[in-house]
Amino acid sequence: MSGGAGGVSELALLAATLDGAIARLPAAPRIYRVAGGLVAIRAGDRAAAVLEALTPMRASEDGGAVALEVFIFDGATDKVTLPDTAITHRRIAQAGGLGAVSASGAQAFFQPDAGVLSLFDASRRRAYCWLRDSSALPYYEFAAPLRHLLQWWMLSRGGALLHSAAVGTPGGGLLIAGPSGSGKSTTALACQEFGLGFTSDDYVLVSAGAPPTVHMAYSTAKVVRESLGAHSRYRRHFRNLERGDEKPMMFMHEVAPQRVLPSFPLRAIVLPVITQRSSTRIVAASAAEILRAVAPSSILLFPLAGATAFQRIAALCRAVPCLRAELSGDPHDVAGAFVRLLRDGTIVGVAAAA
Amino acid sequence: MTDPHSALRYALNQPPVVGEVIDGEVMVINLDTGVYYSVTGAGAAVWPMLVGGATRREISDQVARHYGADAASVERDVDTFITQLADEAILRPLHDGAAAGSVDTADEWPAVTYPGFGFERYDDMQALLLIDPVHEVGDFGWPSRSADDSGNA
Known part of the structure; x- marks a missing residue:
């Protein structure tokens, strides 16, 4: 620049x-x-x-x-x-x-x-x-x-801000990567309803380490206006309902303060993919596929982040398992799959689904 | 007579182009235009050689030798591949006398049949660079079932 x-x-x-x-x-x-x-x-x-x-x-x-x-x-x-x-x-x-x-x-x-x-x-x-x-x-x-x-x-400081949702427990959690509209926000919201901690629905801060640590940047949670009916329980928490051209926005520290998870060690990066499956399946993905999903929006919308951010994100993708979540249409089924991934996989830290 | 292009050497056009080799694939981003690319197959294998300053000829020879592929067709593929990269300003030519970088051996290449050179171009982020950095490209909502979606229970 x-x-x-x-x-x-x-x-x-x-x-x-x-x-x-x-x-x-x-x-x-x-x-x-x-x-x-x-x-x-x-x-x-x-x-x-x-x-x-x-x-x-x-x-x-x-x-x-x-x-x-x-x-x-x-x-x-x-x-x-x-x-x-x-x-x-x-x-x-x-x-x-x-x-x-x-x-x-x-x-x-x-x-x-x-x-x-x-x-x-x-x-x-x-x-x-x-x-x-x-x-x-x-x-x-x-x-x-x-x-x-x-x-x-x-x-x-050796870290980066990433365009990604993040959920988990103090013992470990997941980055949910993917472009806007891929279900990051809704997945993160459903996961907190299912008992997981909420760290982000959009942007997170990641610092290097083995494993890397994911930190909350914002307590914000957003939904698309068309799905307000499915999120009626949050209605009183939305801040901008009267502004019809904006995504309804709320803050997790008001909605469910017990679910606010300030940071966690990163266990895996998951790319949600919309499918017609009746139940969510989580499979291995290539690090390159995840890098393609995370890097462009994390870098290109942040002037001067450039080469350094790209290298950091690539290093992150090499450092942890990269997974693809083939989503069902039911947010709570998706959340259940993520809870089981953390609880039953090689990833630990979740005692039981709520 | 030797093809003069066969001795050309290149470097990554950095800045504004950045590239990372990961999982047998190269992801390349042009930070100015917002266009990003995926390089796969033999292109990913030769990437360190290519941006390290190897000549077209050295790259062709290495690919043909490693995969046991027909030298003439590999040479055509390499020319096409490098021309694509140069046209997209991913590579810049090194001038005569410029020091060439290290040239990789093929020791760590996958031992598979010749995969050809994969090159994909993505410009879905480009329009966002012209506006304030609002990343929301659309309100698609929760994944809805579509006839076009693949995958089944």
Whole structure:
């Protein structure tokens, strides 16, 4: 992606502008434990509304050294205006890929439609998120806030943010890979109804290790609007039902706090495949098949994640068993198969199905 | 007279192209365009040689020798394969004098009959690069039974 003198000066200008506005934010940070590291987030009340999805990761302030400071600005109420740069006008863009800038160890990406600037400075362990107007954000910024910052931060720490659902127990769990519409969210939701812990329905953080560890990034759970009838039990928890063009979204720490699973050792990666089977069957898959399912959306929608994220995801696929779940049409049958996989297979950690 | 193309050497066009060999397959992504690719068969076997700077001739010879395949047809397959990769800007030619990388032996290739060169192109992610990174490409809902779906209990 872009760099060079222009990128350096524009990044520095943006960082300096936001540094200069930090005094307008409340002095007391909100502390979170994210993927094992302490993250201190300073934000005014209005901008802090985007942090709801991180609620299960709230931590005490005496937990140790802060690994990352995050500053969230609401352009409207904090009265922070960004300088006119090529980054915020998104003139710095590739012929194809998302426009983003990397220079001198810092990265920035601007989403013009949502009005969100993400800027990460690895050397200072600082991250900035500027929101043009937090009251006008699309729902996905509440479902998965700060995701570009978290991706860059995880990459700087040897891990990665992945586009995948995740369920399991403290003893071990599964990544459920696959493109949108493949049933990740519904499977994750059904699994928690069946007694498994819920770590993600969409994005997770993974840190290296033997085995790798999967961490919750967001407590968010979404369903498709057409399936609301099947999810009527959650109706009072949905936050955005009145916005008809959005996926209904809720937070697992409200729906079933006992099912929130902050992290687990990874036992396998499962690719759900829609079939007409009457019962779900789980079979071995090639690591290449899983990599094809996970890597494109984990990498291409995250500017500057690139080669490093690709290598990390490939390493993950080599490190654990790769499986394909041939799904029946019944979410609870699918969940039962995943519970049995964890309980009865070489994968351990589940005592019994609920 | 020797075909001048047979001495050409290539490297992975990195950046923006990245590739990983995994499970007998190579997955390649162009980070700029969002197009990704799968390379299988003999293409995956020769991948380290190819991006390591081996010539077309060296690759053809190795494939023909390893699989006991007809040299002329292997040579045509290699030419087609490399042309596809070059057309997609996955490879860039190394200029004269550029140092060639290491050239793999065939020691770890699968001992099977000649599988040919598999090459698949996927552009389903491409459109998403032009918008804000909202990954939701559609509300397909819970897997519904479709006549086109395969698999049976």
